Amino acid sequence: MSKFKKALLCSIAPMLVAGMLGVTTQAVASGERLYGRFTKDNELYAPRDYREWVFIGASVTPNDMNDGAAAFPEFHNVYIDPGSYAHWKKTGEFRSGTVIVKELASIGTKEAPSGHGYFQGEYGGIAAMVKDAKRYADKPGNWAYFGFSADSRHGAIQEESACSACHQQNAAQDQVFTQFYPVLRAAKP
Numbered sequence: 001m002s003k004f005k006k007a008l009l010c011s012i013a014p015m016l017v018a019g020m021l022g023v024t025t026q027a028v029a030s031g032e033r034l035y036g037r038f039t040k041d042n043e044l045y046a047p048r049d050y051r052e053w054v055f056i057g058a059s060v061t062p063n064d065m066n067d068g069a070a071a072f073p074e075f076h077n078v079y080i081d082p083g084s085y086a087h088w089k090k091t092g093e094f095r096s097g098t099v100i101v102k103e104l105a106s107i108g109t110k111e112a113p114s115g116h117g118y119f120q121g122e123y124g125g126i127a128a129m130v131k132d133a134k135r136y137a138d139k140p141g142n143w144a145y146f147g148f149s150a151d152s153r154h155g156a157i158q159e160e161s162a163c164s165a166c167h168q169q170n171a172a173q174d175q176v177f178t179q180f181y182p183v184l185r186a187a188k189p
């Protein structure tokens with residue numbers, strides 16, 4: 001190989017590598033895109049595609065184990081947006097921009113071919129929590145909590161006493177009940 005060709009290769013090779021790195025960096029950056037959409041009053045529009053996000057767990061607090069009056073008597077199917085899951089995998093933290101959706105499903109039958117138990121019935125709406133350092137700078141941990149009614153496209157921010165207080169006191173990490181999500185614990189670095 002001529003001296004000239006060698007020199008040319010030496011100068012092109014790092015550019016190629018840098019080009020490849022550039023692509024990788026971009027892919028990571030797009031994986032970190034933000035998923036929440038908000039009204040001008042910072043209320044969260046009901047996320048449309050949350051069932052395509054990362055499913056982290058399902059808890060159930062049935063009435064018949066809670067003196068007939070559970071606070072949340074349904075299954076809670078919980079999803080985190082993919083960008084925030086990617087951030088969690090890297091850092092073990094919930095980034096500013098995290099959206100977590102809790103989808104409610106009623107308890108259906110208690111008998112199935114697999115045995116006695118609790119099996120999901122019908123879809124019953126969603127609740128959500130969003131961490132945003134700018135939008136919710138004045139809220140503990142920068143988390144806002146949302147309740148959704150069937151006739152509104154966006155959630156209503158809930159009083160601290162209605163949601164956040166219990167989460168602050170009892171959740172294992174940053175107001176999220178990671179103690180009930182093996183999926184999150186397994187992905188934590």
Ligand code: HEC
Pocket residue numbers: 059060061071076078100101102127128129145146147158161162163164166167171175176177178180
């Ligand atoms: C008395 C305590 C308590 C109150 C009040 C409460 N939560 Fe929770 N929440 C929990 C627990 C415990 C879990 C996890 C286990 C489960 O789903 O039952 C949870 C789970 C969640 C999750 C899934 C993410 C996570 O942290 O596990 C969301 C979203 C959520 N709650 C939103 C709300 C909203 C919105 C309100 C107010 C309308 C609210 N919560 C009120 C105790 C509470």
